[in-house]
Amino acid sequence: xxxxxxxxxxxxxxxxxxxxxxxxxxxxxxxxxxxxxxxxxxxxxxxxxxxxxxxxxxxxxxxxxxxxxxxxxxxxxxxxxxxxxxxxxxxxxxxxxxxxxxxxxxxxxxxxxxxxxxxxxxxxxxxxxxxxxxxxxxxxxxxxxxxxxxxxxxxxxxxxxxxxxxxxxxxxxxxxxxxxxxxxxxxxxxxxxxxxxxxxxxxxxxxxxxxxxxxxxxxxxxxxxxxxxxxxxxxxxxxxxxxxxxxxxxxxxxxxxxxxxxxxxxxxxxxxxxxxxxxxxxxxxxxxxxxxxxxxxxxxxxxxxxxxxxxxxxxxxxxxxxxxxxxxxxxxxxxxxxxxxxxxxxxxxxxxxxxxxxxxxxxxxxxxxxxxxxxxxxxxxxxxxxxxxxxxxxxxxxxxxxxxxxxxxxxxxxxxxxxxxxxxxxxxxxxxxxxxxxxxxxxxxxxxxxxxxxxxxxxxxxxxxxxxxxxxxxxxxxxxxxxxxxxxxxxxxxxxxxxxxxxxxxxxxxxxxxxxxxxxxxxxxxxxxxxxxxxxxxxxxxxxxxxxxxxxxxxxxxxxxxxxxxxxxxxxxxxxxxxxxxxxxxxxxxxxxxxxxxxxxxxxxxxxxxxxxxxxxxxxxxxxxxxxxxxxxxxxxxxxxxxxxxxxxxxxxxxxxxxxxxxxxxxxxxxxxxxxxxxxxxxxxxxxxxxxxxxxxxxxxxxxxxxxxxxxxxxxxxxxxxxxxxxxx
Amino acid sequence: xxxxxxxxxxxxxxxxxxxxxxxxxxxxxxxxxxxxxxxxxxxxxxxxxxxxxxxxxxxxxxxxxxxxxxxxxxxxxxxxxxx
Numbered sequence: 141x142x143x144x145x146x147x148x149x150x151x152x153x154x155x156x157x158x159x160x161x162x163x164x165x166x167x168x169x170x171x172x173x174x175x176x177x178x179x180x181x182x183x184x185x186x187x188x189x190x191x192x193x194x195x196x197x198x199x200x201x202x203x204x205x206x207x208x209x210x211x212x213x214x215x216x217x218x219x220x221x222x223x224x225x226x227x228x229x230x231x232x233x234x235x236x237x238x239x240x241x242x243x244x245x246x247x248x249x250x251x252x253x254x255x256x257x258x259x260x261x262x263x264x265x266x267x268x269x270x271x272x273x274x275x276x277x278x279x280x281x282x283x284x285x286x287x288x289x290x291x292x293x294x295x296x297x298x299x300x301x302x303x304x305x306x307x308x309x310x311x312x313x314x315x316x317x318x319x320x321x322x323x324x325x326x327x328x329x330x331x332x333x334x335x336x337x338x339x340x341x342x343x344x345x346x347x348x349x350x351x352x353x354x355x356x357x358x359x360x361x362x363x364x365x366x367x368x369x370x371x372x373x374x375x376x377x378x379x380x381x382x383x384x385x386x387x388x389x390x391x392x393x394x395x396x397x398x399x400x401x402x403x404x405x406x407x408x409x410x411x412x413x414x415x416x417x418x419x420x421x422x423x424x425x426x427x428x429x430x431x432x433x434x435x436x437x438x439x440x441x442x443x444x445x446x447x448x449x450x451x452x453x454x455x456x457x458x459x460x461x462x463x464x465x466x467x468x469x470x471x472x473x474x475x476x477x478x479x480x481x482x483x484x485x486x487x488x489x490x491x492x493x494x495x496x497x498x499x500x501x502x503x504x505x506x507x508x509x510x511x512x513x514x515x516x517x518x519x520x521x522x523x524x525x526x527x528x529x530x531x532x533x534x535x536x537x538x539x540x541x542x543x544x545x546x547x548x549x550x551x552x553x554x555x556x557x558x559x560x561x562x563x564x565x566x567x568x569x570x571x572x573x574x575x576x577x578x579x580x581x582x583x584x585x586x587x588x589x590x591x592x593x594x595x596x597x598x599x600x601x602x603x604x605x606x607x608x609x610x611x612x613x614x615x616x617x618x619x620x621x622x623x624x625x626x627x628x629x630x631x632x633x634x635x636x637x638x639x640x641x642x643x644x645x646x647x648x649x650x651x652x653x654x655x656x657x658x659x660x661x662x663x664x665x666x667x668x669x670x671x672x673x674x675x676x677x678x679x680x681x682x683x684x685x686x687x688x689x690x691x692x693x694x695x696x697x698x699x700x701x702x703x704x705x706x707x708x709x710x711x712x713x714x715x716x717x718x719x720x721x722x723x724x725x726x727x728x729x730x731x732x733x734x735x736x737x738x739x740x741x742x743x744x745x746x747x748x749x750x751x752x753x754x755x756x757x758x759x760x761x762x763x764x765x766x767x768x769x770x771x772x773x774x775x776x777x778x779x780x781x782x783x784x785x786x787x788x789x790x791x792x793x794x795x796x797x798x799x800x801x802x803x804x805x806x807x808x809x810x811x812x813x814x815x816x817x818x819x820x821x822x823x824x825x826x827x828x829x830x831x832x833x834x835x836x837x838x839x840x841x842x843x844x845x846x847x848x849x850x851x852x853x854x855x856x857x858x859x860x861x862x863x864x865x866x867x868x869x
Numbered sequence: 870x871x872x873x874x875x876x877x878x879x880x881x882x883x884x885x886x887x888x889x890x891x892x893x894x895x896x897x898x899x900x901x902x903x904x905x906x907x908x909x910x911x912x913x914x915x916x917x918x919x920x921x922x923x924x925x926x927x928x929x930x931x932x933x934x935x936x937x938x939x940x941x942x943x944x945x946x947x948x949x950x951x952x
Contacts, residue, residue: 220903258929259905287930403893406902411909417929439916439925533925533934534918546923648901648939651925651932 162327163211163243165235167267168251169259170217171526171652173279175199177251177310178214179661181320188668192240194840196230205324212323213245219259221266221359222366222402225570229372235270236360238375247273247326254284254291254307255653257421261413262406265335268301270359273329275322276300278307282314283655288423296420301333311658334358337412338405341365344391351381365392366401434654438530448534451527452553455518463557463588466510474503489693497689502682509670511588515554515561516669517662522550524657528568529649536649542629543636545571546649548578552628555585559831563838564669573640577632579835580848583826584628586621589773593822594620596776600795601815620823627824627855672837684770684829691740692767692778704731729781736781741767755821755857756814756864758803765821772827813867817860824856875947877906877926878940880914886945887911898942904933906943 168174179186182201189198199214215234216227223229230239237244250267252260267274284291297305306322308315336342345361360376369377369388377385396404438444478495485491522528528550536546547569555562562582569575586594594617602613610618636642704727711723736742745763752762760782768775776794783797801809826832826849835845880886888910893899905928906912913927922937 222903224900224903256929256931259931262903262905289930400893400896400899402899403891403902406899406905407907410905410907414909441917441919444916445919533923536923536934536936537918537920648904649923649934650904651934653932 161208161210161324162246163213164247164249164323164326165245166212166214166249166251167231167235167263168217169219169253169256169263169650171529171650172217172251172253172256172260173310174217174251175214175665176524176658176661177277177279177308178212179664180310180313180316180658181323182212183660184664184667186664188672190840191230191242194226194230196227198242203320203323205320208324210323210326212249213242218263220263220406221363222405226572227570233372235267236363238372245272247275247329249323249326250274250276252276252278252305254278254281255287255289257289257291257417258410258413261416262409264300265337265409265412266359268303268332268335269362271331271334271357273326274303274332275319275326275329276303276305277319278305279310280655281307282309282312283653287653290422292420292422296416299335299416299420301335303332304329310661311656335412338408340395344395348380348384348388348391351383352379353381354379356380364388365395366405368392368401444530445534448531451522451531455515455522455553458514458518463510463514467507470503470507470510474499474506489696492693493686493689496693497686498682500685500689502685506674509674511558512561512564513666513670515557516564516666519550519554519561519565520662520665520669521657523568524655524662526652526654529651532568533649533651543633544578544581545569545574548574548581548632551578551582552585555582555587558587558589559583559585559828560834563831563834564672566838573636573642576839576844577635577640579838579844580635580851581628581632583828583831583848583852584624584631584824586624586823587828589771589828590620590822592773593775594819596795597815597819600798601810601812616819620819623820623823631851679833688741688767688770688774691744692736692781694740695738697735697738700731700734704728732781733783736763736778741778742782754865755817755860756809756811756868757818758801758809760801761809761818765827768827770827770829772822772825775827811868813864816867817863820859820863821856824852824859826852875945876941877912877914877924877935877943877945878937880912880945880947882914882916885911885913885948887948888943889946890944892942892944895942897939901935901939901943905929906933906935911948912943912945 166174166178178199178201181203185204186199186201189200190196191198196216201212201214203210203212213234215231218228218231220228221232221235223232233239234242235245235248248267248270250264252264264276278291278293281291293305293307297303304322304325306315306319308319310316341362342358344365345358348361348364349356356376356379360373360379364373364376364380365388367373369385377388380388392401395401438447478499481495481499482491485494519528522531531549532546534546535549539546539548548566550568551562551565553562554565559582562585563579566575566578566582569578598613598616602616605612607615707727708724711720711727715723741763742759744766745759745761748762748766749757749759752765757765760779763782764775764778767778779798780794783794783801798810799808803809832845832849835848836842839845875886877886877888888906888908890908891898891902891906893902910928915925915927915932917924923934924937924940925932925934927933
């Protein structure tokens, strides 16, 4: 069970003008168009939080009808009130009013997918047994028409005890106005009539309720009979008389015998659903739309798999190609802003804090946004169009052979661009163990921030000789990508066999028909993702950036300033024009290097030098690596500073400096074994505060980010050690 | 009892069957029953991924994919064409 009871977090509050008339739970099957409908109804008047103690998102929105404000709570999709997954537990807990921080709903908006009445009615029938005022939104009526499904809505209403049914097409907005009015009327509706589909269960419930201490509802008795005296049912159990409590197990035995209650429940209710369907649904010849044709084509194994690779290649390419110009733009904007701050406020500590700490720190957060937004745009489009489920289905077998399931494929591939959105995308994985294994494997994929470091070191130290038809440099880069993939897969395998050992989750994936995503819904979801990233991850990254800044800035070298002034006046005496500017730049670079050397960061580099000496690193490399822990791409800027070529050094200048860098006794620091070791360290090490913050957020504990960091650093260290020691001797 | 040993796993592509009995001891199978794979339901093998696993079935117009290892718990009576 989840450990939700111990953790208290404040309830999400939304401030609205006007009185809050009622709180309505939006309940439906996964893929029933529930979230699209929710987004259409509430627009931007919604708030995303978390349910206490778990990573399931809580979506609450406000629906305004005339002067009434109605709170809508979009519950995770569920198939039944017998909860199986974490999401379903949450949905059921909220419905029964046993979720902390969420009040019991005053009514229910049941979302019923017209193209999938079979599973939909199974849930709706159980919802009606709650006897809360209910309105049914019949979604996707357009898609049902096209597939030749005709529904007799009047008859359906009769079969469901007279509950109001509003047909809607959420994507186009048809029927939304009357649905809004119907929702506003929910608080005034009488509780729905009960539909008895299982007389023996009702009989047993009636017997249990005799002499109860407090009034107990039929739906609560039903949960007791079906699920037994599990923790979640304790509040219901306490309402019974002592005698009834003692009889509960006997009643269950006589009802079910050796048959699992869930199985009997499903059998009986679906039999009722089939009877209803025979009366309300009639099939006409389907209208062959693009949808049916595309589905039929992508259903075939080989075209389907090829299609998947094409889609993934397009996504991958877009994330790389479209994001780069935007990222460069953000980068140069941050630099220009920093420079203008330095010009305006001079060289003081405050100016440096603003320019090198705050602006650079915020920049290092914002720079991820283009990739995150583009990747999420694709993931949301794929999810809303129904393709994501199909991708998981196609890749299930391959991913299973490495201990994961089909749903892990999208997060893993996304992580080649950036692990942050990749890890955020693991939400589609329902099984917790699979999800965490995927989260731990994702940071091994070569992300775009590793690329500049790879490029610099490979260009400087790997000879561009031909190996067969390939260039050795290209081969090394390819090898590093492969290394990341293998290390990630081995990690997932290892973790699934040890700490996260457990049964393989059932793989029952609903494969919805392809549908056209709604632009408004896509944008609302995208905005939500961006907000979550900026608030939650941004705060951590920002704090870390300021800490690194202060480590490099303090203590100040007081003696430096007069020396710099002296050298500058000497230069001004002998040189002029461009030569003078170049000399000024050189003096500033040397001063920055001297400052870095005696800063806390430089001292830290010297302090840890013995630990990294077996890897062949001097204090400069060590300091750069330490500075790179919050964000690995920082390493190049720090190397630029310590090697006195300025932090905006071009690759050529920096790499020539690296080549001539020596130990005090004249041996070169950057030998091939040392560089290979450094590359391996880079390929492994989790030098990214953003990733750590996101792992923390997605797993809701510090345990996994700490584990991932330690594990990856250890592997990187050992790899670099082996490469250097074996290569040097 | 056994219906010629036919299960969801032995249905051919395009073939339909009606579920006759379910071995429901495994909680994973119970989960599949909650999704509607119960006695009396008509199921059609719609497609499979490369290698024949997982399999996509049509169940009252909606797609549901199952792994071979779970499909074998569902005994079916194949529906003969023209029935």
